[in-house]
Amino acid sequence: MKLSRQKRREALQQKLAEDPFLTDHQLAEALGVSVATVRLDRMALAIPELRVRAKTIAASTYSRMKALTGEEIVGDLVELNLGQNGTSVLEVDEQMVFARTGTLRGHFFFAQGNSLALAVVNSEYASTKSSDISFFREVRPGDRVVAKAQVISVENGNYRISVEGRVQDEIVFQGKYFVMAVDDRGGIGRG
């Protein structure tokens, strides 16, 4: 069960890809090699120690989870004029794109636009009634998508909001959101 150094390192990377929470000790056992060798291999492959890995994963996924599910805004809100307009920026990273095409998954565009539209309204219980979005250009990890929202019209609590997302002045998506501002909790159409 002796692997060449090359093979062993590939196996090590594979193991860690499957489960990044393995200690050097566990890795050593799995690969049938000493802990010292595992450390050397990690060094050579520039793989940080378990704690750093855990913390990095935690910190990155945590904030992203928060952004995606726990918080009200997807993307960083950089400007906001309630009832008028707003701007948010979304940094695209590897986690957000399709494995196959390497391009941003549509729902991040939708989510960025959606949450920006809701932020602009900022009623106690604003909610999206409907939306209409088009995607123009592919986006890749490293791109910064700047979304600008503009309120087009307001009619007793019903906002029409236009959102445009650009990467360096090139438009990547364009959408209209119809948002309903509900101030009591009895309304319908929460999104």
Added chain:
Amino acid sequence: MKLSRQKRREALQQKLAEDPFLTDHQLAEALGVSVATVRLDRMALAIPELRVRAKTIAASTYSRMKALTGEEIVGDLVELNLGQNGTSVLEVDEQMVFARTGTLRGHFFFAQGNSLALAVVNSEYASTKSSDISFFREVRPGDRVVAKAQVISVENGNYRISVEGRVQDEIVFQGKYFVMAVDDRGGIGRG
């Protein structure tokens, strides 16, 4: 700046809710109290040490992030007839809803519909060109959203797909997705 023990412990929990990656030392400084006290408080509140917190967060969010971003489908695909129709089920949990209203965030609807639409097309590089969605009813944690997609028309690689999401026969969202099947990598309009 002296807090009662009660208040201090609340403050500690608050701090950790905001940023779970604070060391005892940082907490001690923030609360104006010794490290030993922080440890006692953590003990009393059954809050594990930093490393355990990091690892736990990492382990739990890691799998969820993979489910949310790393895979091609949001929701569980339960039926699929390529080029024709498909069904997916999304279990709504607390992480997916707005804190304030307790209702599902629009982008999960969008994402469920979007990924289902793409799955139905299943070209090598299918991508959403545009969409048009309406949200009808609020959805709460525990609900199972069953989405059914139906291909309406196909014209040289351009699919019109209608998706309906229901919770127990009650319609919660309805959307049309325009998906482009791109078999080479040169096309535009990836979503």
Added chain:
DNA sequence: TTAGTATTAAGACCAGGTTACAAACTGCTT
């Protein structure tokens, strides 16, 4: 055989804890 590389082992050190215990400071009663 021997040089050079790969592997292992052994020792000291570190961060961020743990446990156990002692000391000090508080508020309050007697």
Added chain:
DNA sequence: AAGCAGTTTGTAACCTGGTCTTAATACTAA
């Protein structure tokens, strides 16, 4: 003022999962 309880703080020893350095051993090709 003395005594006591509860709270807070400090100290020392130990643990894990590493670090870094040095040294010894094993393997392999010339």
